Amino acid sequence: MATEMESASDMNDAGTQLLEEEKRPTVLPLETAKKAKPAGAEQEDGATEKLVSNEKINSNKDASEVKFLSADSQNGDAKIDIENLKLAFTGMTKEELMKFANDPFWIRLRWLLFVLFWLLWVAMLAGAIAIIVMAPKCAPPAPLKWWEEGPLYEIYVRSYKDGGVDQDGIGDLKGVTSEVKYVDELDSTGIILSSILKSDNQDPDAVESFTEVDPIYGSLEDFKELLSAVKNRSLHLVLNFIPNHTSKKHPWFIASENGSDIYSDYYVWAPSKGQNDDGEIPPNNWVSVNGGSAWEWSSKRGMFYLHQFDKDEPDLNMRNPKVVAEIKKVLQFWLELGVSGFQLEKVEFLLEDEELKNETPLPVPSDATHLDWDFYTHLHTTNLPGIVDILTQWKEVITSYGDDRILMVKGNASKNALHQYAKNNGTDLVDLVQPTETFTLLKEGFTADDLNDIVKKVLDSSNTGNTGRPVWQLSGGHSERIATRVSREAVDGLTMLVMLLPGTPITLYGDELAIEGASNVSMPWNNSSQTGSSQAPSAGDTGSISFDTIASSQLTDRSHLNLYKDLVKQRESPSIMYGSCDTSVINGTVFVMTRIKSGNPGILVAFNPSSNNVTVNLNSIDNISEELTVQLQSSNFVHDTVRLKSKIDTDEVPLPAKAALVLSFVPKLTS
Known part of the structure; x- marks a missing residue:
């Protein structure tokens, strides 16, 4: 019995030595190991099965592995070892890490990668900026003069x-x-x-x-x-x-009429064409804006001078560079x-x-x-x-x-x-x-x-x-x-147009x-x-002053003056400053103007200069929306439901006689 145990011990020692020399144990799954079991090894089966059974019971332990340790070439016996392994990563030691950290090659490599990273980052940033700057875009409107x-x-x-x-x-x-x-x-x-x-x-x-x-x-x-x-x-x-x-009293004309060498040609002078019963004959048939001949005889100089307006307003000679x-x-x-x-x-x-x-x-x-x-x-x-x-x-x-x-x-x-x-x-x-x-x-x-x-x-x-x-x-x-x-009733509607055209x-x-x-x-x-x-x-x-003095207008909400001020503020809209303009006549009675600039509310002026109250459908207007917002009303606009900032339907806009509205809307721009 002792001999058998010694023999087994010798075999185990030999297997262990072989395992250490190879440094790579042959690891087989449990099922594969069973299939590879040599003949006559039944005696080991019980122990193996018992271990496998224990492994199943102890489910909280690490996964089991089978190590093929040695085999008897004579009787085919094999010994296997099943053990619990803890999976772990074994890293380099501090000394090994420092060896690589201080190596000149790795230092250069790290710096190279660092520089390449930032160069790539800067290149990407520059590319993005270039795309933004160089990409075609809508030119901003030119700034307006005062x-x-x-x-x-x-x-x-x-x-x-x-x-x-x-x-x-x-x-x-x-x-x-x-x-x-x-x-x-x-x-x-x-x-x-x-x-x-x-x-x-x-x-x-x-x-x-x-x-x-x-x-x-x-x-x-x-x-x-x-x-x-x-x-x-x-x-x-x-x-x-x-x-x-x-004027004839201007020093230039006085000198010119007197024949001064410097000023003689400052005005338009021409000789007479002769005489008739009316006196000297003008040089041609030109007439003044006020009627009658545009020429006046100067007995002092003995010539005609031109006046296209009043005879006391002689025309300067702009063909003379000195006059210019x-x-x-x-x-x-x-x-x-x-x-x-x-x-x-x-x-x-x-x-x-x-x-x-x-x-x-x-x-x-x-x-x-x-x-x-x-x-x-x-x-x-x-x-x-x-x-x-x-x-x-x-x-x-x-x-x-x-x-x-x-x-x-x-x-x-x-x-x-x-x-x-x-x-x-x-x-x-x-x-x-x-x-x-x-x-x-x-x-x-x-x-x-x-x-x-x-x-x-x-x-x-x-x-x-x-x-x-x-x-x-x-x-x-x-x-x-x-x-x-x-x-006077039509003034507000016209003022709306003048301000918003x-x-x-x-x-x-x-x-x-x-x-x-x-x-x-x-x-x-x-x-x-x-x-x-x-x-x-x-x-x-004219009887108008009792109503529209500066003092009274500033105290009246619905006055021409306050509407005027509101219209000037309305001009600040981009649609008014830079937008397109379209005009039309609806039903032969209402003048309509729209101002539109993409990305901004549209502005519409509707003016009824007739003497009749009307309700109009504005759906035929290009780019119009289904709903309009009342921005301004003429001072004579009176209606039960229409108020400032109220909404009205586009297909039913009321306009009293000689009244007008300024409306805003969300344009429906077509491609």
């Missing part, structure tokens, strides 16, 4: 306010200065000041000096104070004057004082045909005679090509004082000539062209179609590049005010109150002192 952003406020000084100590009833510079705050509260961006140049009091267009203030309005110091007040409120001041002619240079000096004088630009009138008359050719009668017969302005085509006395060259020289002087200086032209300057200049030079010669005939053509009883025709004509002309930015004005020139021409609105002082009368009617500041300029026509004569 004369494009807000309305301009046009003041006729003589009728605005008397600010003098003597209170003579004549508006003056001190009066304007005292109410700069009021203009600022209207959110205007600039003031257009009527000519304050020294002139014949009976004829303010007959300028006696281009660089002096007429004493009736104050002094040059008063003008400087006005400029200071304007600039303190971040406003701009534009000065109006007529460069076409002077004189006007440059005038511009520089006022720019040095601080004005922001000029509104020049009657520039279409600056040049005449050098050969003094006769004018051709209009082909269509009219009631006019050969002594009337309307009888001729005026191809030889208006809008001659050289006018653009003169304006170019003056514009260069103006812009030399800064890009925020403006050149305006009021009148009927050649649109084609200005368009050609813009086409050739890539910029507008005139910043704002203020035509004399737009809304001034409207009379009482006008229709939605009449309104649409005027708006489309101006917009179409602007879109073809003929006039640059559109200019809108309800009252101006020498016509009656809009409230007199079309009725593309372009620059110009408000003649008092139109924000819907005052009536002539264009030079006095401003109604309060009830106790109704005009402030008693020598000018009074708004009180």
